[in-house]
Amino acid sequence: MAGVAGKSPWLTIEGLLLILLGIAALVMPLMAGLAATLVFAWILILTGMIGLISAFAGRAHAHLGWSLASAVIALAVGVVLLVYPLAGAVALTTIVSVYLLLDGIALIGLALDHRKRGISPWGWLLASGVIDVLLAAVIFFMSAISSAVFIGVMVGISLVFAGVALLLVHRAVAR
Numbered sequence: 001m002a003g004v005a006g007k008s009p010w011l012t013i014e015g016l017l018l019i020l021l022g023i024a025a026l027v028m029p030l031m032a033g034l035a036a037t038l039v040f041a042w043i044l045i046l047t048g049m050i051g052l053i054s055a056f057a058g059r060a061h062a063h064l065g066w067s068l069a070s071a072v073i074a075l076a077v078g079v080v081l082l083v084y085p086l087a088g089a090v091a092l093t094t095i096v097s098v099y100l101l102l103d104g105i106a107l108i109g110l111a112l113d114h115r116k117r118g119i120s121p122w123g124w125l126l127a128s129g130v131i132d133v134l135l136a137a138v139i140f141f142m143s144a145i146s147s148a149v150f151i152g153v154m155v156g157i158s159l160v161f162a163g164v165a166l167l168l169v170h171r172a173v174a175r
Contacts, residue, residue: 048075
């Protein structure tokens, strides 16, 4: 594969395309956030439809009720996200906020435990935990538009870094 990747321009093309899409997402983060939410909505809708087909086509399985529940939930949430993409972006941002809050609390607890045990870099853990809690608070109190923008910025940063990584991999393999 390394030989093929080294001779083929496709990694470079993909890398450059991801960087351009990432820059576009960073320039238009609200659009990128809403687009990411809509893609997620369609994934849930397709998952729900396939789940319904699977549940009815494979009636012999033992958990028909749970299979139907899972498919209907995916389908319903997908449709809601499709109809209300801004609300979906806010929900996704809220999940990130809750994660940061819980992780921050855990890191602060870990830092205090390290301090009690005399492990010297406990201050970095404490700082990381405090930063997580502060970020969670900022994200939690964002407006709906800011939430969608936040998702768009995250998508943009991810695309730019993925593109750079592909370019660097192609460069290293080409040598």
